[in-house]
Amino acid sequence: MSNTYLLGIDVGGTAIKMALFTKEGPMIKKWSIPTDKREKGSYIPDDIERSVIKELENERITLEQLEGVGLGVPGFVDIENGTIEFAVNIGWRDFPLAKILSKSLSVPVFLDNDANLAAAGEYWKGAGRSAKDMICFTIGTGVGGGVIVGGNIVHGVEGMAGEVGHITVDPFRGKTCNCGKTGCLETVASATGMVSSVTEKRENKEYPTSILQSTSEEKLTTKEIFEAAARKDPLATAVIEEAALYIGLAAANACTLLNPERIVIGGGVSAAGEALLSPIQKYFQRYALEKVAKGTEFVIAELGNDAGVTGAAWLAAKSLGILPENH
Amino acid sequence: MSNTYLLGIDVGGTAIKMALFTKEGPMIKKWSIPTDKREKGSYIPDDIERSVIKELENERITLEQLEGVGLGVPGFVDIENGTIEFAVNIGWRDFPLAKILSKSLSVPVFLDNDANLAAAGEYWKGAGRSAKDMICFTIGTGVGGGVIVGGNIVHGVEGMAGEVGHITVDPFRGKTCNCGKTGCLETVASATGMVSSVTEKRENKEYPTSILQSTSEEKLTTKEIFEAAARKDPLATAVIEEAALYIGLAAANACTLLNPERIVIGGGVSAAGEALLSPIQKYFQRYALEKVAKGTEFVIAELGNDAGVTGAAWLAAKSLGILPENH
Incomplete structure (x- = not known):
């Protein structure tokens, strides 16, 4: 022992x-x-x-x-x-x-x-294990992430690397983001963004037959949206497709830059599993070079709330030089 | 000796x-x-x-x-x-x-x-020297690049990292690229892309007073375009602004992911110097988080045709473990 x-x-x-x-x-x-x-x-x-x-x-x-x-x-x-x-x-x-x-x-x-360490946790013991390079997209209230290259967390010069929620996906007509910019991935692909997209489409009287038309504002969560989409609701489907398109686009461009072996999708919204992963991959393949797309595997995060503490322990082991093998 | x-x-x-x-x-x-x-x-x-x-x-x-x-x-x-x-x-x-x-x-x-080694050459002895992490955009006939993180070239799992010319910058109405995708950075920001943008605007009878209207097809190069822009030609200015917008957008998104200390702009078109760098930086600042933009310096490549051989020598020294200091 x-x-x-x-x-x-x-x-x-x-x-x-x-x-x-x-x-x-x-x-x-x-x-x-x-x-x-x-x-x-x-x-x-x-x-x-x-x-x-x-x-x-x-x-x-x-x-x-x-x-x-x-x-x-x-x-x-x-x-x-x-x-x-x-x-x-x-x-x-x-x-x-x-x-x-x-x-x-x-x-x-x-x-x-914490976002970097959640990514590192998945890399050490979760969905990213044994991958050569990975990028984590954490889709929750906001969109966060982390980048692992060559077994190390990429921090960048100001410690700002991995802020994938602020990748600009809609440079011309995007919604305003909390960060002050417009068109950030977070504005359309976070839970908040998806709910606001539903509200917007309801206000514009789009999809009048949608079952989400009668959902009360406070009950409107991504869980409701994915449940409605599972019943082929057109509004819910449109909102999920839009989020998936932009996540797929951002992931494709990130992979064109880094060509990682794995993309890990985590955060609360990733509980939707294949219903989220499958449209993301469709758009990823549209926007990524064929050889890039071939090398990258999409997986749902595995560690849930344990990702952060796991990554924190990894950081201690890594910093002390006592990590076994090439982690 | x-x-x-x-x-x-x-x-x-x-x-x-x-x-x-x-x-x-x-x-x-x-x-x-x-x-x-x-x-x-x-x-x-x-x-x-x-x-x-x-x-x-x-x-x-x-x-x-x-x-x-x-x-x-x-x-x-x-x-x-x-x-x-x-x-x-x-x-x-x-x-x-x-x-x-x-x-x-x-x-x-x-x-x-060769594109990776040209980036490494700039990192070792050119515009990227002493930078913590850098991304190189090489704007020539096509658009290539290279990514250096933690003193190493990032290759990715299929060796495809750094293919910045194929970052999708126009996901919906982009031009078709040689790679088979549409909307790649290369289609608008390469020399070929800029010349084709001029031709397209001429065919559409836009900017009838432009001095580029009378330039013969075979004389139409980026040198002519930048010279016309220096004389405030509206067509030339519009084409350069468009290229700069998309390079700025791609660079901002790359920096949101990696937060490098330096972006090096190389290739034949970079001979335009400030006339290219200045609009790129304007759009970069629009699309990058403030703290990311603050940390990243834009510079024109310095080594020209020597970048490749210099990076090749760096590779040999690096691989043999005989590189001095943290290069």
Whole structure:
């Protein structure tokens, strides 16, 4: 049995997920605590420390047996200094979380953006495993992502790589995005974007026979939209086709640039499975070079909510140089 | 003085360029021989061997002092086996050029695609030097490119990475591309694409007062178009703006994915300099996230026809593990 362990932490707006892994990889325990956002998140380091110490004690694991901690946070991070530059959901600004935890737990702590670590988690143990290069599209409330090339997360010069939700897919007549630009992938392909497309088409009196015409605004979710499409509803089908077209286009262009072996589609909307994947692939094949399309496999993410903590543990193992084989 | 050398070879459709570098980097000599395409290019290995031996003799350098050879070819390559899968301009198919030369010259030979090596050349000693990650757009007869991440050329799973000319920029009404798709960047932003845009607008009787209306078809080059635009010709300006818009859009989306420090614009059309760069940057800023746009610098390629041989020598040095510093 393994004597040493890795800890993955995934800080979210409502919960902080944590999981313990052996050095060889298997997750042996996971738990979570609520995110205390009072006082600009200043109680969080102590909350994490207490929770980690308690759970390690329960497992009869000493702090000395913990080799490293990986930490994913929602926001802009300075990975070299382990500082969170800005996490709008939590209130952190220039917050040295990695340094604080490293001191209080006496263990090396490594930091990255949560979307990057979710991609890395899928790459290590999920839908991306054993792939040579992959791109992750996370389709949820917004559209996020991550890029893995040569076994490493691509960060870019400002740490902004993998912001696939802000790929411009409609340069001329696109909807306005939260980022201030227009025509971003997120405006049409996120859950929010798809629901707003339905609302827009209802307001324009398109598809009057659609069963979605009578759905109340607050009940309108992508689950309803995919259920209606399964019953061949024309409005639902049109909205899904539009989202799939733009995801397929963005993925094709990303693959023309990087030619990865795998595209992983994750996030809440990916629960739709083949009903989402199949139209995406149709448009991907239209917009990608034949040899590019041939080399790229589309898969639905496998780890769900565990992707973040898994990627965080991967980051710790990778940074400490103790990753087995070519991960 | 250096005792050992690297040789870069850049095989083109009309000429084979070669250059000798010291291990420390400076190019000490360059020359070229014509490309003999008879018998499906089967004379080429002997031609290269003879020329290399002769030039080394002239420099009083022995074959033993040659540490490695890098080789760029126009076509699909299997970099691991040093085989050219398919080079349509020359006639090679499954041609083991690296192995043949390695045997005849008794030296390690490393192979890659010419566009990738031109990008690597700019990264090593040209407009991309000291950049953290870069993307090269080569605007010539067609549009090619290369992607450098973490000091390595990105190849992808089928060796197709960096085919930026086939990024789909006009998914609905685009022109047909040589690749069989429609709406590729190459159809509007290459020299061929820009000339065809002028012809199209002439045929549609747009811009009747344009000075390009009277230019004979065979004299219509991008040089004429940029000269006319410098004189505020409306047709020329419209065609350049259109090309720049789509290059800016493709570059913005590539940077949203990778957030590189530098975009290098090369190829024959890049001779236009600021007249090309300035509108590209305008559209890049429209379509890129602010923080992405802030981190990316646009520069014109510096090495011209030497980019390929320089990148080939870089490949040899890199593969042999003798590259100084973080190149």
